[in-house]
Amino acid sequence: MNNLLQQYGLQFHNATLEIISGGLINQTWKLTLNEERFILQRINDNVFKEPQKIASNVRLLANHLKEISSDYFLVAPIKTQMGEELAYETSNGYFRLSPFVENSKTIHVVETPEQAYEAALQFGKFTQAFAGFEATQLQVTITDFHNLAFRYKQFEHALRNGNQERINECSSEIATVQSYSHLVSDYLRILNNPNFKLRVTHHDTKISNVLFDSADKGICVIDLDTVMPGYFISDVGDMMRTYLSPANEEETDFTKIEVRQDFFKAIMMGYSDAMKNELSQQEQSSFFFAGQFLIYMQALRFLTDYFNNDQYYGSKYDAHNLMRARNQLCLMQSYATLASL
Ligand code: GN1
Ligand code: MG
Numbered sequence: 001m002n003n004l005l006q007q008y009g010l011q012f013h014n015a016t017l018e019i020i021s022g023g024l025i026n027q028t029w030k031l032t033l034n035e036e037r038f039i040l041q042r043i044n045d046n047v048f049k050e051p052q053k054i055a056s057n058v059r060l061l062a063n064h065l066k067e068i069s070s071d072y073f074l075v076a077p078i079k080t081q082m083g084e085e086l087a088y089e090t091s092n093g094y095f096r097l098s099p100f101v102e103n104s105k106t107i108h109v110v111e112t113p114e115q116a117y118e119a120a121l122q123f124g125k126f127t128q129a130f131a132g133f134e135a136t137q138l139q140v141t142i143t144d145f146h147n148l149a150f151r152y153k154q155f156e157h158a159l160r161n162g163n164q165e166r167i168n169e170c171s172s173e174i175a176t177v178q179s180y181s182h183l184v185s186d187y188l189r190i191l192n193n194p195n196f197k198l199r200v201t202h203h204d205t206k207i208s209n210v211l212f213d214s215a216d217k218g219i220c221v222i223d224l225d226t227v228m229p230g231y232f233i234s235d236v237g238d239m240m241r242t243y244l245s246p247a248n249e250e251e252t253d254f255t256k257i258e259v260r261q262d263f264f265k266a267i268m269m270g271y272s273d274a275m276k277n278e279l280s281q282q283e284q285s286s287f288f289f290a291g292q293f294l295i296y297m298q299a300l301r302f303l304t305d306y307f308n309n310d311q312y313y314g315s316k317y318d319a320h321n322l323m324r325a326r327n328q329l330c331l332m333q334s335y336a337t338l339a340s341l
Helices: 002-006 052-067 113-129 148-161 164-168 171-179 182-191 232-243 261-275 287-307 320-339
Strands: 015-019 027-033 036-042 087-089 093-099 199-201 210-212 218-221 228-230
Touching: 002 087, 113 199, 113 210, 113 218, 113 232, 113 261, 148 182, 148 287, 164 287, 171 287, 171 320, 182 287, 199 232, 232 261, 232 287, 232 320, 261 287, 287 320
Parallel strands: none
Antiparallel strands: 015 027, 027 036, 036 093, 087 093, 199 228, 210 218
């Protein structure tokens, strides 16, 4: 820690470090040094093979805001004394230090439609802030991250080459996943449809990536690692996936999974309010599809990882990723009831 902080010209004595991560990939801490507070993050370079790309993206975005004199609040990393956005520590890899946004809080479960609205508004405002920026200038930090056709191929590959014992016990989950494969074709049609625009997309819109004030109003979004060119179905879809049900992907009692219609409306309204002049007619009528697309992709990813011996997500108990996949398939089923409303 000393080595790391020295790169920022900071001293570790009198410091406290508190773990705050809820994510599966990066580790996050709150660091307090004397009176000053920071967020410290270790970047998982198994997943982000070239962390410099993240730094380059954030720099491009910050420069754009400066150029257009935008007052959009982007939480950019603090630079090391060498002027780098990332600090490298020999035995632990890449780290990033950001200012702690004072008077902000994060929440981990969406409890009210107002919170869902506020979060959707913030993610919409984020993309909207870069409406005049050519998204393809951004580097792709994880190749094919939200490419559903690629995720389906990975699933098929795992079916052929994965852990045979696990595959044998999952015939029912496999059949369910295959029965939804028309969603892959729907997705491919979107890629070829000029009415769906490639924009600056966050790609990780879980609720803990939004900072709220004490009155539960959104302040800004954080965690810009997966900001890449993308489609609005990614950001809206992951909000549907993670805000609609009071029980999250870790829940093993599936009777607790439920889809709250008023939260669906709140996400749609929040996002549309921020992106009013941006979304095409066809995009506006694809909010429901966004949720299907993302829940399905996550079910595929968990099941694939189960067949691949939990290489990517890890597991805390036997069949953890199978339970996560089942959970997401159950969510898909509940989500479908919205279509008939
Ligand atoms: C990962 O690390 P975390 O929890 O923010 C994953 C997301 C998944 C999520 C599922 C880089 O995000 O795509 O939706 O797990 N991020 C990466 O919990 O793979
Ligand atoms: Mg993340």
